Amino acid sequence: MGREFGEVILDLQSVSLAFGGVKALTDISFNVREHEIRAIIGPNGAGKSSMLNVINGVYRPQQGEIILRGQHFTRMNPYKAARAGISRTFQNIALFKGMSVIDNLMTGRNLKIRSNLLQQAFWWGPARREELAHRAKVEEVIDFLEIQHIRKTPVGRLPYGLQKRVDLGRALAMEPSILLLDEPMAGMNVEEKQDMCRFILDVNDQFGTTIVLIEHDMGVVMDVSDRVVVLDYGRKIGDGVPDEVRANPEVVSAYLGASH
């Protein structure tokens, strides 16, 4: 495709995470360059979701550092991560089921809202102008994801594939510079997967968003991503462009389920 990758914007150095005696991640280092699509793959329980949780500060690693645009974080937290332009979607959709698609997407703008509670309660002056601007942004996301027809539908009534798309929309509404996607295509049929792939590529292409994604479908990963990190039992066993990773014997054995 001939896209240009920028500098390293996210660098994880020797990250280790343990829950009591269970070592979820052991001494993992890898980096993410600007504008790239970086996939994290690995068998179940390999530590992929933990890795994302470390990046956006839900888990605090016992060891290691996260360097985000040159800034060192030993203790990241979700708020700081969000402020720094990292947004994410979840493996099991995290939306407000009773709220409409629009309202869910508006929650993605929450961090950017400046007016105070009182102003918002009366929808007065600046609060009103601000909400209109946010709504316009949200409408762009709706247009982008082609979900105009469900704008006012409560999320709980939507089929799973569309809920996933709304989840992505909520993350996009934040106008993130780094987007973390946790199994965006889990449980989808072929057509829905194709749509989602196209949206991921379009986000990356049009907004220049850096994307870190976890995915099980190897076909998707190899087609979509620029570089792939492979985890197994909390260790990094491979890192490189899809072809390199595919040729890596350790990766093959982890995926074919050979004895460890």
Add this chain to the structure above:
Amino acid sequence: MPEMASGQALDTFPRLLVEHARVRGGKPAMREKDLGIWQCWTWHDVAEEVHALASGLAEMGLRRGDNLAIVGDNRPRMYMMMTAVQCLGCVPVPLYQDAVANEMLFALLDAEVRFIFVEDQEQVDKLLEIRDQLPLLEHIFYDDARGMRHYTLPYIHDIRELVAMGRVHNRNHPDLLAHEIAAGAADDVSVMLYTSGTTGKPKGVRLTHAAFISAARGGAAFDHLSADDDILSYLPMAWVGDHLFSFAQAMVTGFTINCPESAETVMNDLREIGPTYYFAPPRVFENLLTQVMIRMEDASRIKQKMFHFFMAVARRSGAEILDRQPVSLLDRILYALGDVLVYGPLKNVLGMSRIRVAYTAGAAIGPDLFRFYRSIGINLKQLYGQTETCAYVCLQPDGQIRFDSVGKPAPGVEVKIADNGEILVRGPMLLKEYYKRPDATAEAINADGYFMTGDAGLFDADGHLKIIDRAKDVGKLANGAMYAPNYIENKLKFFPYIKEAVVFGDRREMVCAFINIDIGAVGNWAERRGIAYAGYTDLAAKPEVHGLIEECVEKANAELLREGPLAESQIHRFLILHKELDPDDDELTRTRKVRRNFVAEKYAPLIDALYGGRSSQYIETAVKFEDGRQGKVAADLAIRDPKTFPVERRAA
């Protein structure tokens, strides 16, 4: 903006546009919902943009007489492009946007298209797929820039660039466009529409400004349309009906056309706009009614009771009140109450509160369906016409509405029935010619200037035209009885559970049928009975569903028995197809008409099984998915023998 030489008649669309911009420049001409908000173009905006487009095209080298193809959903700029092309004395050729690349290829080659205007990346990709087979293609313009960043080919342009270029060109050559518009004549071809190709290759139908303007003026006067009307434009632009309603009539009367946000939001947009003038094929009305009925089943007991009570009142007197016929005072009072409690809110939900005139055409409409809409106070009427006649032959006058006729000849149109039952029409709205097909033109228009519609019909006692079938489809059974396949199929399709039907019987001893069930209605029926199913193929194979359809077929047989010459056409055997007939598999045309011969060939083993007396038949069918991939569906189809009724034969 070009000024018109005074005294020039308003006999071409570009001149009409200049006139609208002058008379009602500030009034909305077009709306489109974008980013959640209805955007508006006034007549002045439209004229300005059309002229910029036209100047841009002139600068790019579009020459008088050229054809320019237009492919996309209904969007304001797509409509503006039509007039822009006409300004230069060129011919817009709208094509169906959901056609696959190879289907488009024929028309693009036939029309020798050098310039094409498409909506988005999807359409551009289709063109690039067939690019090397289109040596004449010079420029592709696209409307929606999304995803187009990496298309650096020199012949692909953003339409905004063309508009910008046109504005500059307009400043440098202020008189050119006025001159071009003045050079246009009423009998120039204004549009070329391709026939759907139910039979053989599509033909390009060349229609003139005069033809479409006379059809539009006639229809507008007939239904008292004015510049204050609103219409929702959502049917394919390549279809003659949309060209008449959304383009020609809007240009003649100056009413507002409204473009939906996307194909999925049409129902919502309909509610928001509340059009006063509406057109939909019967299946749209049917889907709406099915949705209403499904939702009513889930409503509370009180609401259901109220709904059914007032619907009974409406059935009894609603259509009569609409037609201003005498109705008892009690019913009038009840109807008024029902209007407040049921019909009004229902029309509001359907987006039909403001409708003055609604039309349906393109296929037969079921009597119950037709009566339902009329009874709740929607002035739904039928019309009859073809691509070759600007969709303008017969219209139903207010107050004289019947579900089984298509009304009286429209103002300015002469209709007569040939000896073989074929409907012949003559008038100013006829086509000029088929493009590059003088043979076909000569065949279609007889020596007296009548166009042969190919439909068989008859006039009833009140002078209303009744369509029976395609003239060439009307056949005979082996015993010599008259056989009209479409008529029987329509009878079957009037049942909500049957979506599509294909019958066979010409020169055979009995009539047999393929049925497609309606997955929505039958699915709902199955759910309420606790029948689990995995999809269309599975549902279609359920014995309970066979029973349900058998009942429908038997009812149809009972009705056929009462219809004189058609009594012999009762359906003796039927099966439910394992897949839905689909235009992507060439089984339906793009306008969703069954291609009977193709279906007969494709499913020949099934027909043999029907006539061979077998009780089931295994079949495997290739299917094409939307993305062009191929797949297979296989099933063992059961064949049923519904009850038929003995026909009393009168001794000759």
